[in-house]
Amino acid sequence: MLSIGQLSQQTGVKVPTIRYYEEIGLMPSAGRTGGNQRRYDRIGLDRLGFIKHARDLGFSIDAIKSLIDLQDHPDRSCAEANVIARTQLADVSRKISRLRALEQELERITQGCSGDGISGDCYVLTSLSDHGLCETPH
Structure with missing residues (x-):
């Protein structure tokens, strides 16, 4: 499990941006510790890596949402x-x-x-x- 700071360090995405992505639904809601600190698992790390790569390629937030939706439904066509x-x-x-x-x-x-x-x-x-x-x- 990674803290938000560790997630930021591993991906190069700033902490406020990670919070924003979570707020708008691009990132799944993080688990919380007893002290209410966010904790991210491998799925969160992979998702943030996907988002970062897509943003680096210039995809809009809306396009990334659509791509994530497709990724979450592997039975749909990749067209x-x-x-x-x-x-x-x-x-x-x-x-x-x-x-x-x-x-x-x-x-x-x-x-x-x-x-x-x-x-x-x-x-x-x-x-x-x-x-x-x-x-x-x-």
């Missing part, structure tokens, strides 16, 4: 899990695309600045002041 994962993949792909466009725009802006003018003639400051100078849609 739903695949749909949730594909939706997350599409979201990540959109974000990467947006970040690449931002990277290109920042590269263009920084290349337009020689660095030896005064701030009134600074291409970076001028570009940031006038969104119309952007080549990337915003």
Whole structure:
């Protein structure tokens, strides 16, 4: 049995976050000692590891709830899990695309600045002041 602090150390999830996950039903309610301290078993450790990995991959709390529900019902098809994962993949792909466009725009802006003018003639400051100078849609 692990205390909440030990669970936090083993998973890298902060104590307030563990409490929050328990409060919203992502984590099962912890057992309690006579002194009312939370105690987590292997199931709690595994569940928190699952949640942390899913969060690290960018899944929303709602998506994780759905995935946990699927995990808790092994008789159901994993097609739903695949749909949730594909939706997350599409979201990540959109974000990467947006970040690449931002990277290109920042590269263009920084290349337009020689660095030896005064701030009134600074291409970076001028570009940031006038969104119309952007080549990337915003």
